[in-house]
Amino acid sequence: MSSNHTNANVYDRDPSDDVIAQLKTIATKLRLDSIKCTNAAKSGHPTSCASCADILAVLFWHTMKHNPLEPRDPNNDRFVLSKGHAAPILYSVMAELGVVKHEDLENLRKIDCPLEGHPTPRLSFVDVATGSLGQGLSCAAGMAYGGKYLDKANFRVFCVMGDGESAEGSVWEAMHFASHYKLNNLIACIDINRLGQSEPTSLGHDMDTYKRRCEAFGWKTFVVDGHDIKTLVNTFYDARRSEDKPVMILAKTFKGKGFPGIENEENWHGKALGDKADKIVQSLTEIVKSNKPVTITPEAPQKAELQAVTHGKVLLSDKPEYELGKQVATRQAYGTALVKLATVYPRIIALDCDVKNSTYSENLKKVYPQRFVECFIAEQNAIGVAIGLSTRGRFIPFVSTFACFFTRGFDQLRMGAISMANVKFVGSHAGISIGEDGPSQMALEDIAMFRSLPGSTVFYPSDAVSTERACELAANTEGICFIRTGRPANSIIYKGDETFEVGKAKVVRQSENDVVTVIGGGVTVHEALKAAEQLAGKGINIRVVDIFTVKPIDADTIVKSARATKGRILTVEDHYAEGGIGEAVAGAIAQHPDIVQKMLAVRELPRSGPPNVLLDMFGISAKAIVAAVEGDWTNAK
Numbered sequence: 289m290s291s292n293h294t295n296a297n298v299y300d301r302d303p304s305d306d307v308i309a310q311l312k313t314i315a316t317k318l319r320l321d322s323i324k325c326t327n328a329a330k331s332g333h334p335t336s337c338a339s340c341a342d343i344l345a346v347l348f349w350h351t352m353k354h355n356p357l358e359p360r361d362p363n364n365d366r367f368v369l370s371k372g373h374a375a376p377i378l379y380s381v382m383a384e385l386g387v388v389k390h391e392d393l394e395n396l397r398k399i400d401c402p403l404e405g406h407p408t409p410r411l412s413f414v415d416v417a418t419g420s421l422g423q424g425l426s427c428a429a430g431m432a433y434g435g436k437y438l439d440k441a442n443f444r445v446f447c448v449m450g451d452g453e454s455a456e457g458s459v460w461e462a463m464h465f466a467s468h469y470k471l472n473n474l475i476a477c478i479d480i481n482r483l484g485q486s487e488p489t490s491l492g493h494d495m496d497t498y499k500r501r502c503e504a505f506g507w508k509t510f511v512v513d514g515h516d517i518k519t520l521v522n523t524f525y526d527a528r529r530s531e532d533k534p535v536m537i538l539a540k541t542f543k544g545k546g547f548p549g550i551e552n553e554e555n556w557h558g559k560a561l562g563d564k565a566d567k568i569v570q571s572l573t574e575i576v577k578s579n580k581p582v583t584i585t586p587e588a589p590q591k592a593e594l595q596a597v598t599h600g601k602v603l604l605s606d607k608p609e610y611e612l613g614k615q616v617a618t619r620q621a622y623g624t625a626l627v628k629l630a631t632v633y634p635r636i637i638a639l640d641c642d643v644k645n646s647t648y649s650e651n652l653k654k655v656y657p658q659r660f661v662e663c664f665i666a667e668q669n670a671i672g673v674a675i676g677l678s679t680r681g682r683f684i685p686f687v688s689t690f691a692c693f694f695t696r697g698f699d700q701l702r703m704g705a706i707s708m709a710n711v712k713f714v715g716s717h718a719g720i721s722i723g724e725d726g727p728s729q730m731a732l733e734d735i736a737m738f739r740s741l742p743g744s745t746v747f748y749p750s751d752a753v754s755t756e757r758a759c760e761l762a763a764n765t766e767g768i769c770f771i772r773t774g775r776p777a778n779s780i781i782y783k784g785d786e787t788f789e790v791g792k793a794k795v796v797r798q799s800e801n802d803v804v805t806v807i808g809g810g811v812t813v814h815e816a817l818k819a820a821e822q823l824a825g826k827g828i829n830i831r832v833v834d835i836f837t838v839k840p841i842d843a844d845t846i847v848k849s850a851r852a853t854k855g856r857i858l859t860v861e862d863h864y865a866e867g868g869i870g871e872a873v874a875g876a877i878a879q880h881p882d883i884v885q886k887m888l889a890v891r892e893l894p895r896s897g898p899p900n901v902l903l904d905m906f907g908i909s910a911k912a913i914v915a916a917v918e919g920d921w922t923n924a925k
């Protein structure tokens with residue numbers, strides 16, 4: 289971006305009085321814009337915008353190296369507004385930089401305007417959705433990790449947070465992660481304006497306590513007056529030069545700064561100024577008019593070292609090679625597939641949460657250690673880091689842990705979906721089939737959780753071959769994908785050259801006189817096959833369908849199979865009844881009244897025990913399938 293600099297050293301430390309004056313003018317204009325657009329919308333957070341106006345003016349016009357007219361340029365510094373409710377000031381920044389039309393600000397929050405109440409990546413200058421507080425720093429840490437260790441780039445990542453959100457545990461998970469990996473390219477700033485939504489924050493303006501906490505987490509920490517432009521310029525200048533630590537800037541600010549009668553007062557959170565706006569707008573407008581025109585512009589990146597990434601077809605390096613009937617756990621096949629994918633495509637990254645020897649993601653670490661990120665036992669942060677890594681298409685992250693532990697990060701997953709993130713989640717140790725570890729380790733709600741995410745794809749492979757293919761398909765499927773893997777070893781039922789597709793089930797056993805279609809996933813496919821053998825000995829044939837993807841579900845195969853089996857379906861799953869395979873199938877046949885469905889699922893709180901005993905006890909074993917076919921459809925004989 290071309291610029292008409294006020295002086296030759298406009299971006300240096302200790303800026304001239306003229307540069308300081310211009311930055312003050314910009315901050316005033318940002319406050320003005322924020323008032324006007326929230327008043328037009330009759331909602332929003334102008335006081336939260338006002339407290340960070342000076343910070344954003346310094347960041348976007350002095351500190352950050354970026355070309356605003358090319359917001360997704362991989363060489364730009366990154367910016368995350370973690371306090372997403374202050375979105376109007378980010379839009380105001382982009383209006384002042386010429387990215388957004390000023391008249392569009394007047395349409396804030398309207399249905400036909402992309403300037404939503406909180407930022408989303410529908411906007412080219414937004415990398416991750418924010419608004420659910422406490423998540424922006426994790427995403428920023430993911431961007432910083434990718435820049436420092438994977439792309440080895442010079443860009444910096446800046447994250448502006450609110451003081452209220454620092455009560456979230458995910459913030460401190462992110463701070464631990466950034467410190468551990470010495471992310472000196474990450475600069476965060478907490479806008480400490482003292483006031484929350486309903487009352488003052490727990491620490492108010494106790495800057496010493498904030499400082500001690502941040503330093504205890506290993507961050508280089510500065511305490512500043514968040515409305516002192518020169519101090520902000522110099523502090524951010526110094527922060528860019530940190531050699532071995534992430535930097536936290538604690539900015540003491542006032543909510544509603546520059547709004548007489550409102551500044552630092554309670555009960556103004558999330559409210560347009562209404563009738564009070566006119567006088568304040570007039571006062572701020574006079575200040576802008578009395579100052580010199582703004583001539584400084586952002587400094588562009590110094591080097592164009594990175595190119596945009598275009599993901600082509602990602603393939604396994606070799607087709608799956610397993611002997612039919614051999615016992616292999618699907619979690620083990622995941623580790624094999626991960627290495628095969630990473631061998632072909634270097635932007636496959638694995639993240640794990642200290643269970644890599646159980647999820648088998650350690651396979652990748654052994655071969656490509658630089659592409660493995662240990663996130664330790666901090667699943668919320670791990671999800672955020674993965675979302676950050678996926679931004680601008682830089683990497684395809686695969687995140688693995690026990691499937692049950694993803695539940696604690698559901699809000700991060702939800703925000704990842706809103707961010708349109710391209711991340712693959714792999715959950716092992718699913719269901720009661722894990723055995724003796726007991727209910728706290730048994731994922732029985734994970735399918736329901738991932739199915740509920742907009743745009744998600746849910747894979748449930750039943751053997752090692754289908755697991756490897758699920759990983760390959762997930763790498764080529766845009767958006768959030770979930771692959772459910774299991775702890776026990778199961779028989780290989782597919783040949784290595786079997787073709788799999790998203791949204792296509794597999795009929796793994798059938799005859800011309802099948803009386804029931806039994807649909808399962810993972811371990812229950814094998815239970816259904818056992819049941820089929822037992823029933824065949826009694827002269828009863830059943831059709832067995834391996835669901836493969838629970839979302840999107842293969843309604844055509846389900847309906848076709850049901851009609852070939854007297855309109856009867858039996859679903860069986862190692863999952864709670866709510867939101868799992870059974871309800872997914874029920875949705876697929878809802879418009880077909882001629883099809884009857886019965887469901888076998890885990891319907892009580894499980895307990896520790898041998899896997900086979902638990903499958904029997906909770907009614908999802910081969911024995912239960914046989915009983916359901918014989919008992920519920922007595923004419924099946």
